[in-house]
Amino acid sequence: MSRADKDLLSIQEARILVENARNAQFLVKDYKQSYLDKIINQLIDDITIELAHFVDMEVNETKRGCKKDKEWLLNTFLSQLKKELPNQQCIGELLKDSAGNILKVGVPLGVVVAFPSENNVVLNTLYSLIIGIKSGNSIIIIPDNQAYCTTIHIVNSVKNICEKYGLPVGCITCLESTSESGILEIVTHKNTSMIISAGKITNTTNTQKPMIYGGTGGTPVFIEHTANISNAVQSVIDSRSLDNGMLPGSEQYLIVEQSIASEVKKHFQQKGAHFLSEEEEHQLLNLLQPKNNGINPICVGKNARELAKMAHFSVEESTNILVSEKNYVHELDPFVNEMKCPVIAFYLEPDWMHACEKSIRLLKEKNNGHTIAIHSNNIEVLNQFALKKPVGRMIVNSPSSLASMGIDSTLSISCLLGGLTTGKGISAKNITASDLTYMREISHSIKCVEYTSRVEEESHEKMLEEILRKILA
Amino acid sequence: MSRADKDLLSIQEARILVENARNAQFLVKDYKQSYLDKIINQLIDDITIELAHFVDMEVNETKRGCKKDKEWLLNTFLSQLKKELPNQQCIGELLKDSAGNILKVGVPLGVVVAFPSENNVVLNTLYSLIIGIKSGNSIIIIPDNQAYCTTIHIVNSVKNICEKYGLPVGCITCLESTSESGILEIVTHKNTSMIISAGKITNTTNTQKPMIYGGTGGTPVFIEHTANISNAVQSVIDSRSLDNGMLPGSEQYLIVEQSIASEVKKHFQQKGAHFLSEEEEHQLLNLLQPKNNGINPICVGKNARELAKMAHFSVEESTNILVSEKNYVHELDPFVNEMKCPVIAFYLEPDWMHACEKSIRLLKEKNNGHTIAIHSNNIEVLNQFALKKPVGRMIVNSPSSLASMGIDSTLSISCLLGGLTTGKGISAKNITASDLTYMREISHSIKCVEYTSRVEEESHEKMLEEILRKILA
Incomplete structure (x- = not known):
């Protein structure tokens, strides 16, 4: 045969x-x-x-x-x-x-x-x-x-x-x-x-085995008014543009306290972020086709200049990330889909805390949150976030894509960020x-004197x- | 409607x-x-x-x-x-x-x-x-x-x-x-x-959820020549007869070093164990009908006297466990099926260590081992067992059914003995x-002095x- x-x-x-x-x-x-x-x-x-x-x-x-x-x-x-x-x-x-x-x-x-x-x-x-x-x-x-x-x-x-x-x-x-x-x-x-999966297989396949799922998904990043704004912005840009936005803990949603919003925006522009015009955003979305929590595969891992070129608008040679400025976090916003490329949604909601809640509820609903990032020097705010946000890790004052992997951070070094909070796998x-x-474990009798x-x-x-x-x- | x-x-x-x-x-x-x-x-x-x-x-x-x-x-x-x-x-x-x-x-x-x-x-x-x-x-x-x-x-x-x-x-x-x-x-x-299951549901149902499985299954118990034999035997009898043998870490297979085998047997008899004759064993097996790693449900949780009566042979009023004496551990032995009643198989193999290996391989093959028990005062032997035996917990010089649940033992108190080593659930x-x-986990930058x-x-x-x-x- x-x-x-x-x-x-x-x-x-x-x-x-x-x-x-x-x-x-x-x-x-x-x-x-x-x-x-x-x-x-x-x-x-x-x-x-x-x-x-x-x-x-x-x-x-x-x-x-x-x-x-x-x-x-x-x-x-x-x-x-x-x-x-x-x-x-x-x-x-x-x-x-x-x-x-x-x-x-x-x-x-x-x-x-x-x-x-x-x-x-x-x-x-x-x-x-x-x-x-x-x-x-x-x-x-x-x-x-x-x-x-x-x-x-x-x-x-x-x-x-x-x-x-x-x-x-x-x-x-x-x-x-x-x-x-x-x-x-x-x-x-x-x-x-x-099973360890950082790829396509998830627990929809009944393997009857313990499965560890290395999460992907957009990380929300919060900039609070006590943050060192210049450092925070540099950190977000470096992190989001690193490897063209493909790292699992990379920042995707930026929520800024209103009192510092314009300063943050200025810093972003100075450091190479391109804020999209309405028309450019339209062109970009036509290219990205965000849906089902993903984007057009040919856009994944492209840099900001390449994306602009593919979407038929021009940006400066120094551009490192593309920013969509939005008034409100909204569940129908195409930018809530996961985007593995250097694009950020910048939300200007007047009620900062409310915006945080909303963005996290969104992540939760999309089963997409394993990491959040925050820039703040207010220990009360940091601890409140630490206690409340339904994710596996919180990154403080650092580039999230690197710190979430334990690079220059107190977390264990690993490129597998347990995705339990995204509804997949057994570990967060x-x-x-x-x-x-x-x-x-070896049990010794606590009644025996010799032990x-x-x-x-x-x-x-x-x-x-x-x-x-x-x-x- | x-x-x-x-x-x-x-x-x-x-x-x-x-x-x-x-x-x-x-x-x-x-x-x-x-x-x-x-x-x-x-x-x-x-x-x-x-x-x-x-x-x-x-x-x-x-x-x-x-x-x-x-x-x-x-x-x-x-x-x-x-x-x-x-x-x-x-x-x-x-x-x-x-x-x-x-x-x-x-x-x-x-x-x-x-x-x-x-x-x-x-x-x-x-x-x-x-x-x-x-x-x-x-x-x-x-x-x-x-x-x-x-x-x-x-x-x-x-x-x-x-x-x-x-x-x-x-x-x-x-x-x-x-x-x-x-x-x-x-x-x-x-x-x-x-999902926590100590019952019938296992990971054959694709729940797509982390599952903790509280294992059941017969525990092998080893008595080595340095053990305090009287204590060891009392411990096995107490443990095996407790709640008529239904506790998850209860001893089922007894393997004894040859040099002390007859002394161990004497102690068992003195302390209320009934050693089955060939005919009684035959009658008991007819009743228990051991197969597929279980026994006739009406026998589960019956005491030694009840079992004897149901199998139509008589035992003394003081009988607390029934013992089947065997020369060899053998995979076709009906006693390798899990038995939730006070019955013990007593193996007399001359090569003790070999018998241990074999019994554990059997457990492993039957996907049935989460606990072993050992009675010994030789720290070398204890540590060798601790390092080698493929189970989640090892009980030293104690009644296994109690110690495995953390009662008077150094383990955490719990009646759910994680069954990972039995091929079920995510925890051992x-x-x-x-x-x-x-x-x-909250990541702080290890570069920031303030942290x-x-x-x-x-x-x-x-x-x-x-x-x-x-x-x-």
């Missing part, structure tokens, strides 16, 4: 990958954290010289984003990750008492299947692989069709490096025949333990290697240390 | 419950942790006098379990829970720096739907409601048909008490028309945030109120304090 239909071939490949991954993980589960850390260290060192090439491939294949920004981001992200990872103990012994009894153990889940986003292919693919290795899991990458060649190339490079340094064959793989039936086979296979936090493990020894303090101060380390770095 | 089909009525009820729950939660989300704690305190005080009546109802309705044990367990569990809950801060401000900036906030998920187990109805229903209230969620209970009246009665009692003390109407409810379509409506409703740990929340203030140490020592508090209590 020489006939082999494409869907069946894909299912066959899926099964082989999962079974090999399970077998490889059976070996890896005996690796020590320090050994895996060493492999990752080598990996980051060896892969760094290939980053420029990876980015080239990505932008050539997807036609999205800015090569320079991507390269800078990757280098920054990986060097910070390299610094942070050795401090994370996620598998093996996590806690011991002074008598030497192990009390908590981190355990890899087994086989993790990851769908990297088609928008930040290199970053997403590398990060998924690194946290998979760090946590002692096997990891299977499912490439997005828009970034197929790049993804396969990256996975193969990482695989070769890691196998050279001691990871077993089968531990890092990539599904090459990506038919729907092959993907379904892989996400429902009994040996698959978890920045996803790290620990999220790909479970914790085994009443005082628990080691050091182990418990980890969380403190972690934050301090970042703050004082 | 006066016709109203039962399935549609059930769907209608489901929608109304979820919408009311959402509206009630909209109010509750502004309640402070201390206020909710006060309500729970009052609830536990007021409900305690009704426990005997609840248990009566449960055992009369389900015909399962032992009233005396259930009452004792409920009182013990609730009094320990009452002591522990005030130390858990799960919503609102969780962490602040010394400058007063809030860094972490706990947020209720919204509407939680719970399916209590049909085997520990009072305990499960009360605990689901209490952690729901503690975490600021609305909670909808779906009664199991086997325990329908009891469940509705308990929910109504709790609801009345809590509403008296300030919880809004709609926050605690119970689906009364439990058709399949009504249940499907409720678990897939867009306002439902999470003892489920507490915090698992019904997500954490909002480099040292983080309060106290907040970080919570985990330490918690364990110490239990150990030193």
